[in-house]
Amino acid sequence: MVSSCFIFSLTTTTAQEKVNEPLNIIVFGAHPDDCDNKMGGTAALFAQMGHRVKFVSVTNGDAGHYEKGGGHLARIRRAEAQEAGKRLGIEYTVLDNHDGELFPTLEVRHQIIREIRQWNADVVLTHRPVDYHPDHRYTGVLVQDAAYLVIVPNVTPDTPPLKKNPVFLYLQDHFQKPTPFKADITVDITSVFDQKMDALDAHPSQFYEWLPWTAGRLSEVPKSEKEKREFLIKGWSRPVSDNARASLTKWYGSEKANKAKHVESFEVCEYGKQPTYEDIRRLFPMLNN
Numbered sequence: 001m002v003s004s005c006f007i008f009s010l011t012t013t014t015a016q017e018k019v020n021e022p023l024n025i026i027v028f029g030a031h032p033d034d035c036d037n038k039m040g041g042t043a044a045l046f047a048q049m050g051h052r053v054k055f056v057s058v059t060n061g062d063a064g065h066y067e068k069g070g071g072h073l074a075r076i077r078r079a080e081a082q083e084a085g086k087r088l089g090i091e092y093t094v095l096d097n098h099d100g101e102l103f104p105t106l107e108v109r110h111q112i113i114r115e116i117r118q119w120n121a122d123v124v125l126t127h128r129p130v131d132y133h134p135d136h137r138y139t140g141v142l143v144q145d146a147a148y149l150v151i152v153p154n155v156t157p158d159t160p161p162l163k164k165n166p167v168f169l170y171l172q173d174h175f176q177k178p179t180p181f182k183a184d185i186t187v188d189i190t191s192v193f194d195q196k197m198d199a200l201d202a203h204p205s206q207f208y209e210w211l212p213w214t215a216g217r218l219s220e221v222p223k224s225e226k227e228k229r230e231f232l233i234k235g236w237s238r239p240v241s242d243n244a245r246a247s248l249t250k251w252y253g254s255e256k257a258n259k260a261k262h263v264e265s266f267e268v269c270e271y272g273k274q275p276t277y278e279d280i281r282r283l284f285p286m287l288n289n
Contacts, residue, residue, distance in 0.1 A: 022050050022051045022052045023046070023051040023052070023122045023123065023283060023285075024051075024052050024054075024119050024120050024121050024122050024123075025046055025051060025052065025053045025054070025121070025122065025123045025125070026053075026054045026055075026056065026115065026116060026119045026121045026123070026124050026125070027039050027043070027053070027054070027055050027056065027126070027171075028056045028058055028112065028115075028124070028125070028126040028127075028139055028142075028143050029055065029056070029058070029126070029127070029139065029171075030057070030058055030059055030102065030127060030133065030135035030136045030138075030139040031057055031058075031059055031061045031064060031077075031099060031135065032057040032060075032061045032077040032078065032080060032081040032084075032092075032094055032203065033057075033061075033077075033080070033081070033200070033203040033206045033207070034057065034127070034136070035055035035056075035057070035092075036055070036084050036088070036196070036199040036200055036202075036203065037200065038171035038172060038264065039055075039125060039171060039264055039266075040088060040196035040199045040200065041187065041189025041192045041193060041195070041196040041262065041264050042189060042264050042266075043055070043088050043090050044088050044089065044090075044189075044192040044195045044196060044199075045187070045189065045191075047089035047090050048089070048192075049285065052090075052091075052119075053088075053089075053090040053091070054090060054091040054092070054093065054115075054119050055081070055084075055085065055090060055091070055093070056092075056093045056094075056095065056115050057077075057081060057092075057093070057094045057095065058095050058097060058111075058112070058135070058139045059095065059097045059098060059099045059100075059101075059102055059135055060074040060077065060078065060094055060095065060096050060097065060098065060099060061073065061074060061077035061078075061094070061099050062074040062077070062098060062099045063098070063099035063100040063101075064077070064099055064205075064206065064210050065205060065210050066209075066210065066213045068205070073205070074094075076205055077094070077203075077205060077206075080202055080204070080205060080206075081094050081202075081203075083202040084199040084200075084202035084203060087195065087198040087199050087202055088195065088196075088198075088199050093115070095108075095111055097111075099135065100134075100135060102134065102135040102138045102139065103138060104138045104141045104142050104145065108142055109142055109145055109146060109149075110156045112142050112143055112145075112146045113146045113150055113155065113156040113159065114156060114158075114159045116146060116150045116162070116166065117150055117156075117160065117161060118159060120162065121150075121162070121166045122166055122167070122283060123166055123167050123169065123283055124143060124147075124166045124167070124168045124169070125168075125169045125170070125171055125266060126139055126140050126143040126144075126168075126169075126170065126171065127139050127140040127170065127171055127173070128140050128170045128171070128173055128175070128181065128267070129141045130173075130175050130177070130178065130179075131173060132175070140170070143168065144168070144269065144271050147165070147166075147168050147269065147271035147272040148165070148271065148272070150165065150166070151163070151164070151165050164273070165272050165273045166272055166273060167268070167272055167273045167274075167275045167283060168268075168269035168271055168273075169184075169185070169266040169267060169268055170267040170268075170269055171266065172264065172265045172266065172267070181267055182267045183243060183244060183247060183265035183266070183267065184266060184267050184268045185265065185266040185267075185268075185280070185284065186244045186247050186248060186263050186264070186265040186266075187263060187264045187265070187266075187284075188248065188260040188262070188263055189262050189264055190259070190261045190262045190263075193261070196236075196262075197229070197232055197233055197236065200232060200236065201229060201232060207232055207235075208221050208228055208231075208232075209221075237262070240260055240261070240262075240263055244260075244263050244265060245257055245258075245260075248263075
């Protein structure tokens with residue numbers, strides 16, 4: 001486990017600075033749009049540097065709406081995910097497991113193991129297994145269960161095992177029990193916040209329909225595209241927490257920390273490879289710019 005918080009501010013690089021040997025980053029969300037919500041900005045920054053990022057939705061999202069459902073909704077949400085991936089410059093895969101019915105079964109574990117192996121992942125991110133939504137919890141459990149098995153040849157033998165164990169990280173949440181989220185890594189995404197909003201905007205069934213409906217705010221969603229975008233930005237423009245600001249100050253000094261307007265944070269999982277300070281600098285090379 002990392003002994004102290006590793007907090008970086010990521011900045012855009014030019015095409016000339018792109019790497020020759022890209023890192024392979026894979027993110028597992030329970031539903032199409034979960035990865036975008038939790039890591040869209042960081043993914044955009046990695047992609048700008050020439051690294052390979054893949055979002056995987058473990059369910060097809062076929063229950064996440066108040067009017068639409070089933071195969072029709074699954075097709076809509078898969079198309080939205082593909083568009084979001086294009087806007088971020090990454091790959092996006094939606095697995096065909098039913099929304100709201102996910103369990104940590106052997107079948108789904110094999111799916112997760114195959115995805116990690118086929119991507120030759122250096123870093124794997126997912127939900128913590130403490131969350132209000134069972135699909136989120138079980139996605140976290142499934143990825144945790146894969147953390148060691150991805151290197152075991154006799155497990156899921158139809159896909160060659162990894163030769164090294166990746167670093168596993170959790171996506172940020174606000175839940176406090178049994179333990180609150182710990183920001184081991186915090187990324188300044190201010191420079192790509194608009195691009196993250198582009199990705200969220202690619203999921204209209206969620207950010208302009210389903211989520212406002214669940215919050216009792218559907219009547220507040222504007223009609224015009226411009227006003228919808230403003231509604232989206234307002235809803236996702238949250239102040240940087242004192243903890244994140246303090247961690248940014250630790251790494252960059254108060255001047256740079258105070259300039260960060262939008263951030264994404266991640267916690268190191270106790271399973272998988274435990275990164276050293278040098279590992280973190282290598283896996284988040286934006287720190288070196």
